[in-house]
Amino acid sequence: MDYIMLDTQSTILDQIPDNFSSAAILLHPFVEMPSGWTQSKKNQNPYKHIYPTDEEILNNAKPVLWKTVMDECGLASFAELELALLTSIGALNEDYARLDLADSLNLNLKEDLYFPDEDKTSVFLLNGLLEVMNFNEATLLHYSEPIFDTSGSLKLNDVKPIKICELSSAELMVTTNNMEYAFMSMYDAFNTLFLSKQKNIDEIVGKMNWEAIICDHQTYIDWFLQKSNGISYSKIRCISLNRNVPLILLNM
Structure with a gap:
């Protein structure tokens, strides 16, 4: 399946292929490195932009x-936090x-706490996504990326999260x-x-302990912007990583 170029004129559910019945916007977790990690990187090179690699996140981050x-x-x-991130x-x-x-975000963000991954799927989500992909006896992953117009297939059982990271540095459909x-x-x-x-x-989102927006027929890709009617009925499910207890928030 080719990468989907979503627009802001129609809802997400109106733009996805007909064989899919539901959609959720998964929120990439923030990245907490060990205490002192940032300072150690600054000591090595004070002029270099600092952000952990995928391997460092997988091995050391929370x-x-x-x-x-x-x-x-x-x-x-969540809408205010998304606006804060995108503005930043x-x-x-x-x-x-x-x-x-x-x-408000940047002045209060603790040292060693980094923005979520942008452009590409967070490495924190990949283990869970691969687990879900294994449901219902799937054997292959098909991928497509729009920048270089490349695509291919991988044996699902052989795929590790870091392999998904290597497929594309930005947009990717799997x-x-x-x-x-x-x-x-x-x-x-x-x-x-x-x-x-x-x-x-929504049950899958809860089972995997993901923070997500469960899309309905009024959810747009720019969900964080107030629509003309001033109302959004999308449910935001916030799941604790420690307790499988959902908190439904309506004030996006």
């Missing part, structure tokens, strides 16, 4: 929930940028040979779009 960062930075919703990386024009939210599930990273986004042939995608 995932931090959006809800935790919201509380620590005084942000009221210069992904929004002046009509939508929220410098106040970006300041699906199974039985087309039961798919996931897709997006440019200038701190989220991954997860698709399911089944309608119980």
Whole structure:
């Protein structure tokens, strides 16, 4: 299946292939490195931009929930945190940028705590995504990336998270040979779009302890912006990584 170029004019569910019945926007966790990691990198090269590699994240980092960062930075919703992140990386024009939210995030972000992965699926999510892909006797992963227009297939049982990281440095679509599930990273986004042939995608999200927006027929790819009617009915499911207890938040 080819990469899907989503637009902001139609809802997500209206743009995904017909064989998929449900979708969820998975929120990439923040990245917490061991105490003192940042300073040690600065000591090595004070002029180099510092961000952990995929291997360093897999081996040494801890995932931090959006809800935790919201509380620590005084942000009221996932939408505010998304706006803060996108403003911080210069992904929004002046009509939508929220410098106040970006300041709240950056001034309160602890040392050794880094923004989530952007453009590509967070390495913290890949083990769980590969586990889900193994459901229903799938044997192959098909992948497609739009930048160099490359595609291919891999034996599912042989694929490790780091292999997915190596397939593309940015946008990537991955699906199974039985087309039961798919996931897709997006440019200038701190989220991954997860698709399911089944309608119980919220149960999968809960089982995997992902923070996610469960898409309904009013969920757009720019979910963090208020629509013209001022109302969004998308449910945001915040799952603790320690307790399988969902918290439904409506104030996106």
